[in-house]
Amino acid sequence: MTAPAQPIARSKERSRFWRAPMLQSLPLRLSVIVICFLWTLPTVGLLVSSFRNPQLITQTGWWVAVLHPFEQGQWTLQNYQQVLAANGMGEAFLNSLIVTIPATVIPITIAAFAAYAFAWIPFRGRGILFTIVVALLVVPLQMALIPILKLYSGLSLYGTFIGVWLAHTAFGLPLAIFLLYNFMSQLPRDLFESAAIDGASAFQTFIRIVLPLSIPALGAFAIFQFLWVWNDLLVALVFLGPGADVRVMPTALFNLLGAYGGAWHLLTAGAFLTMIVPLIVFLALQRAFVRGILAGSVKS
Amino acid sequence: MAVDRAQESGSYGSSRAVLVGSLIGVVLAALGVRILIEQHGGQNLLASIYDLIGNSAGAEALRNGQGDQFFAKLLLAAIALLVGVGGIWLLFTGVSALVERLPPRYRDSILPWVFVTPALALLTIYLVYPAVVTVIGSFQDKNGAFTLDNWASLATPPFLEILRNNLLWLVVATSGSVGVGLLAAALFDRIRRESLAKVFVFLPLAISLIGATVIWKFVYAWAPPSQPQYGLLNAIWTGFGGQPIPWVTQFPINLPAEMIILIWLQTGFAMVVFSAAIKGVSAEVQEAARLDGASDRQIFFKVIVPLIRGSIVTVTTTIAIATLKIFDIVMSISGGRNHDDVVAVRMFAEMFQFFNDGRAAALATVLFIAVLPVMILNLRNFRRQAAM
Numbered sequence: 178m179t180a181p182a183q184p185i186a187r188s189k190e191r192s193r194f195w196r197a198p199m200l201q202s203l204p205l206r207l208s209v210i211v212i213c214f215l216w217t218l219p220t221v222g223l224l225v226s227s228f229r230n231p232q233l234i235t236q237t238g239w240w241v242a243v244l245h246p247f248e249q250g251q252w253t254l255q256n257y258q259q260v261l262a263a264n265g266m267g268e269a270f271l272n273s274l275i276v277t278i279p280a281t282v283i284p285i286t287i288a289a290f291a292a293y294a295f296a297w298i299p300f301r302g303r304g305i306l307f308t309i310v311v312a313l314l315v316v317p318l319q320m321a322l323i324p325i326l327k328l329y330s331g332l333s334l335y336g337t338f339i340g341v342w343l344a345h346t347a348f349g350l351p352l353a354i355f356l357l358y359n360f361m362s363q364l365p366r367d368l369f370e371s372a373a374i375d376g377a378s379a380f381q382t383f384i385r386i387v388l389p390l391s392i393p394a395l396g397a398f399a400i401f402q403f404l405w406v407w408n409d410l411l412v413a414l415v416f417l418g419p420g421a422d423v424r425v426m427p428t429a430l431f432n433l434l435g436a437y438g439g440a441w442h443l444l445t446a447g448a449f450l451t452m453i454v455p456l457i458v459f460l461a462l463q464r465a466f467v468r469g470i471l472a473g474s475v476k477s
Numbered sequence: 478m479a480v481d482r483a484q485e486s487g488s489y490g491s492s493r494a495v496l497v498g499s500l501i502g503v504v505l506a507a508l509g510v511r512i513l514i515e516q517h518g519g520q521n522l523l524a525s526i527y528d529l530i531g532n533s534a535g536a537e538a539l540r541n542g543q544g545d546q547f548f549a550k551l552l553l554a555a556i557a558l559l560v561g562v563g564g565i566w567l568l569f570t571g572v573s574a575l576v577e578r579l580p581p582r583y584r585d586s587i588l589p590w591v592f593v594t595p596a597l598a599l600l601t602i603y604l605v606y607p608a609v610v611t612v613i614g615s616f617q618d619k620n621g622a623f624t625l626d627n628w629a630s631l632a633t634p635p636f637l638e639i640l641r642n643n644l645l646w647l648v649v650a651t652s653g654s655v656g657v658g659l660l661a662a663a664l665f666d667r668i669r670r671e672s673l674a675k676v677f678v679f680l681p682l683a684i685s686l687i688g689a690t691v692i693w694k695f696v697y698a699w700a701p702p703s704q705p706q707y708g709l710l711n712a713i714w715t716g717f718g719g720q721p722i723p724w725v726t727q728f729p730i731n732l733p734a735e736m737i738i739l740i741w742l743q744t745g746f747a748m749v750v751f752s753a754a755i756k757g758v759s760a761e762v763q764e765a766a767r768l769d770g771a772s773d774r775q776i777f778f779k780v781i782v783p784l785i786r787g788s789i790v791t792v793t794t795t796i797a798i799a800t801l802k803i804f805d806i807v808m809s810i811s812g813g814r815n816h817d818d819v820v821a822v823r824m825f826a827e828m829f830q831f832f833n834d835g836r837a838a839a840l841a842t843v844l845f846i847a848v849l850p851v852m853i854l855n856l857r858n859f860r861r862q863a864a865m
Contacts, residue, residue, distance in 0.1 A: 209664050213677040216741065219692045220681070222709055226695065235700065238707045268550060275554045279561025286565045291596035300589040304863075306597065311859045313604050315848045317802050319824055319841040323614065323834050324607035337514050338557055347603030350596055379588050380573040408685030410805045411821070415828075422517070427687045427805075434691065434809050441695065441707075448691035452684050459683035463676075470746060471753055 227449045228252050231442035256446035260433075264443060265421050266450050269429035273407060273454075275338055276417075276425050280345035280406045281399055287346065288353030289395065293383050295354070296362040297369055307358070313351040321348070322415050329416065336423055341416045348412070349402050356472060360394035361387060397469025400462050404455050426451040496578070499571025506567060509560035512553070519553030520546070568595070608845065614838035627839040639818045640843075645732060646739075646800045646819065653740040654796050655789065658747025663777055665748070666755050675752070679745035686742065686805035693738045694810065697724035728816040735806050735817060743799065747792045754785035794851050801847050820844055 225239040230253050233242070242251055261267040294300070295307050325344065326335070334340035364387065372382045388395075410427040417423045419432060430447050437443055459466060512518040520539045527536035538544030569591075576587050618624040630636060665674050681689060698708030699721050706712040711721040724734040758781050766780045782789070804821040807813050813822040820840050827837035 205664060205667060209668055209674055212661055212664070213674055216678045216681065216744075218709070219696050219741070220684075223692045223695055235707050237705060238709065238712050240709075240712075271550050271554055275557045278558055282562045283565045286569065287595045287599065290569055290592040294589045294592035298589040298592070300586070300593075303589075306593070308856065308859070309605075310596075310600070311855055312852055313600060314855055315798055315851050316604055316608060317798075317841065317844040317848060319802065319821060319844050320611045321603055321607040322824075322841065323828065323838055324610040325603060326828075328602075333514065338561075339510060339513050342561055343599065344603060347599040350600055351604075354596060378577050379585075379592075380570075380577060383592075404683060408688070410685070410687050410808070411825075414825070427685055430687050430691065431809055434687075434694075441698075444691050445695065448688045451688050455683040455685070456680070459680070463679075467749055470749055 223445050224449060226441060227256055227445035228254070229256075229442070231256065234441045234445070235439075256442040257450070260443045260446045260450065264429065264433060264447065265424070266426065266429055266447055268421065269424055269426045270450065272423055273425040276341055276345075276413070277403060277406045279338075280342045280349075281402045283342055284346040284349040284353050284402060285395055285399055288350055288357050288398075289388065289391065290383070291350075292354050292357035292361050293387050295358050296364075297387075298379060310351050310354050314355060316351075318348045318412070326415060335416065336418050336420055338417075338423065341412065344412055344416050345402075345406050345409070349405065353398050353402070356398050356469070357391065357394055359472065360391055364390060393465070393468065394472070396462070396465045397472060400458060400466045401469055403458060407455055408451075493574075495570055496574040499567045499574060502563065502567035503571055506560050506564035509556050509564070512556055513560060517542075519549040519556075522556075523549040523552050611838045611841050612845075614835060615842045617835055617838075619833075619835065624835070627835040630836060631839060631843070635818075636823075638816060639813075639820055639823050642732065642817060642819050643801060643803075646736060646803050647797055649733070650736040650739045650743075650800045650803075651793060651797045653736065654743035655747050655793050657740060657744045658792070659751050659782075659789070661744060661748040662751035662755055663781075666752060675745075675748065678748055681742045682745045684742065686738075687809050689738050689742055690806050690809045693734075693741070694725060697734055699723040699726075725810050726815055731811070731815050731817050735810060738806050739800065739803065743796050747796065750788050750792050751785060754788040755781060758784050794854070798848055798851060801844055 222239045225242055226234050229239065229242055230250055233251065242248075245251070261270075295303060295310075321344075329335040329340050334343075368386055368390075369382060372386055377385065408427060409425075410431060413425045413428050414431070417425065417428065419428060424432075430444075430451050433440070433443055433447050512522055515521065520542070523545065524536040524539040527533070527539065535544055539546070539549060572591050573588070576584055576591055579587065615627050616623055616625065618626065631640070661675075661678050665671050665678075668674060684692070696709045697711075698706075699711055700706050700708070702715075702721055706715050706721055710724060715721055722730065725731050762780060762784070763776055766776045771779065802821050803819055804825070807817055807819050807822045808825065811817055813819065813826070820843055824837045824840040827833045827840065
């Protein structure tokens with residue numbers, strides 16, 4: 178008789194042990210606040226400074242501006258105007274979109290088809306090929322830079338959007354195939370049997386059943402890949418180069434750092450511009466992102 | 478029977494439509510690729526359109542690199558998205574439709590290859606083949622003759638310094654991220670507004686390494702002692718009476734200053750995984766330990782940490798691989814000029830500054846060798862998982 182009551186008592190016990198007594202403890206609260214504060218402060222400093230009058234940024238600390246927000250001549254938007262137009266951040270923003278969206282969609286598509294075949298269609302060599310994919314998960318992309326660059330200059334793919342899409346696609350593929358395989362192989366077998374009985378071809382089964390059911394995994398990887406490509410500097414520097422008509426935001430910010438290392442009004446505004454899109458994506462799709470992290474790290 | 482046949486012919490008809498549609502699409506995509514590969518493809522296309530509609534002045538301006546550059550860019554962006562996103566789908570649907578028209582015997586053995594070949598081809602071209610070429614290249618001199626010089630040069634002082642720095646990154650930055658992540662997960666698990674607190678620590682994960690570098694370079698900013706310190710850290714430091722320190726340019730303080738940037742970014746990742754793992758530890762276990770008289774600290778280190786060991790291992794290896802390949806932070810702070818050089822930055826310099834591909838290949842191979850244990854671990858785990 179007492180058995181069914183126990184889990185309830187236990188769960189109460191847990192909440193009392195983990196939460197109630199600790200909540201009262203001042204050191205705990207303080208350390209949580211300190212951590213959150215430390216993790217936010219640097220970004221706040223950047224954001225505040227990016228809206229400050231260029232002359233003032235290096236004369237007083239940004240915290241002074243926060244304490245005296247209504248002083249005349251404190252705030253301006255000209256940093257953003259300047260960095261967008263004169264320093265090419267506006268064009269870099271468009272270039273980043275041109276690079277990132279296909280470099281997210283292409284690997285997901287290719288990986289989804291491959292993961293489906295690996296998980297559900299028997300074919301010769303399936304096991305060994307998938308083992309190779311798992312082995313490729315951790316190969317550093319540095320291994321690819323020299324040979325691919327040589328290949329690209331021969332095919333005149335250097336400095337083209339297509340070249341960088343394909344590079345990002347290939348570098349993202351092992352993780353994409355692995356994550357999607359893990360997800361798709363968990364789908365119930367009955368689904369595939371009844372689809373086969375209904376006369377659906379493998380392609381139709383994929384489009385009508387597997388793809389819609391895999392949306393959580395596809396979404397999680399999409400966020401990963403989007404953030405990775407948008408934030409990437411190395412692949413962009415090596416395969417796209419610094420030319421203004423193709424350079425992406427990280428490259429533009431990198432050039433800004435080199436050319437105007439002390440021009441904080443440009444650097445702060447430029448850095449914040451590179452961060453806007455990932456922050457929006459991240460805050461809007463946080464749950465899917467966390468799910469992706471857990472799926473990717475717990476299983477590998 | 479009749480119903481079956483009707484369905485069959487229905488799907489047959491639609492598959493023919495799909496086939497024709499996809500083939501037209503592939504031709505269009507090929508044209509788009511042509512525009513994308515061409516230098517100034519967007520401008521040239523828009524100029525041709527202007528010519529068509531009789532706006533020859535606009536076309537002339539575009540060809541001279543002036544005029545409606547922004548519209549040319551937008552046009553290129555639209556084509557890029559259509560080609561990149563649409564092209565890949567057309568390719569798969571078109572080829573699948575083609576294969577599905579074959580007799581079942583061939584169809585069933587060919588179709589899986591239609592699905593996996595694009596992935597396998599890309600992996601072969603972009604990872605397997607280059608890896609082999611890079612390893613071989615590390616044993617070749619500029620003329621392609623066999624040599625051990627590239628590897629021997631890694632034993633000279635400047636390169637030993639680089640390897641030392643990578644080792645420091647590996648140990649300090651990894652354990653820092655994992656340690657702080659574990660601490661944050663343990664602390665946040667006990668407060669009421671847990672998810673809110675987590676967002677603060679988690680948010681930097683969305684920021685690029687170079688964006689984070691700018692953020693922190695501003696925190697570390699240095700001004701001569703006679704002038705006001707606008708960098709947060711030096712303002713605090715001089716507030717306590719110290720002399721301003723050039724945190725990012727002075728060796729050896731620049732090493733920890735750079736590592737803190739990565740720790741700041743990666744802690745959120747570690748925290749999220751650990752926090753999920755801690756929630757998976759059963760309440761009974763904790764309660765039992767508590768009844769045995771264990772303190773909170775003991776419960777955490779002797780009960781919870783061993784139980785979430787799997788998560789700790791995966792997070793540690795993931796962050797360790799990131800620290801081995803560290804590039805953006807060092808590259809954008811100093812380019813590795815202040816005794817803070819690392820393998821990936823030096824490799825970039827060997828490629829584009831010294832044009833010494835052999836040594837660059839040796840440096841890449843060093844990174845590859847460093848991740849080999851993780852690769853073996855992954856393969857072993859995967860085989861165990863597959864066997865179950």
